[in-house]
Amino acid sequence: MTPEWVINFGQHALFVAMMVAAPMLLTALAVGLLVGIIQAATQIHEMTLxxxxxxLAMAIVGLLVGPWMLRTLVQFTHDxxxxxxAAIK
Structure with missing residues (x-):
C-alpha cells in the first residue's frame, strides 16, 4: 500500500461523500433560505415553520435521488x- 494509493483513495472517498451529500444539503439550504425570507417578510418566527x-423537501429529494445515491455508494464499495x-501487495 503506497502513500499515493492512500491519498488517491482518500480523495476519491471525499469526492463520493460530497457527491452523495450534495443533493440533500443543497435542498435544505434552498428551502431554509426561502422559508427564512418568508419568515423575515411576515415576521412569523415559528420553529416548526x-x-x-x-x-418534506428532503424526503422528496431522497425519493428522487436515492437510487442514484445508492448506486454511487455501491459502486464505490465495489471498487x-x-x-x-492489488493495494495490499
Whole structure:
C-alpha cells in the first residue's frame, strides 16, 4: 500500500461523500433560505415553520435521488473491494 494509493483513495472517498451529500444539503439550504425570507417578510418566527418544509423537501429529494445515491455508494464499495488485493501487495 503506497502513500499515493492512500491519498488517491482518500480523495476519491471525499469526492463520493460530497457527491452523495450534495443533493440533500443543497435542498435544505434552498428551502431554509426561502422559508427564512418568508419568515423575515411576515415576521412569523415559528420553529416548526422552517423544519416541516425542509423535512418534506428532503424526503422528496431522497425519493428522487436515492437510487442514484445508492448506486454511487455501491459502486464505490465495489471498487474498494475489487482493488483491495492489488493495494495490499
Amino acid at each position: 422552517s423544519f416541516i418544509p425542509k423535512l 474498494i473491494i475489487v482493488g483491495l488485493p
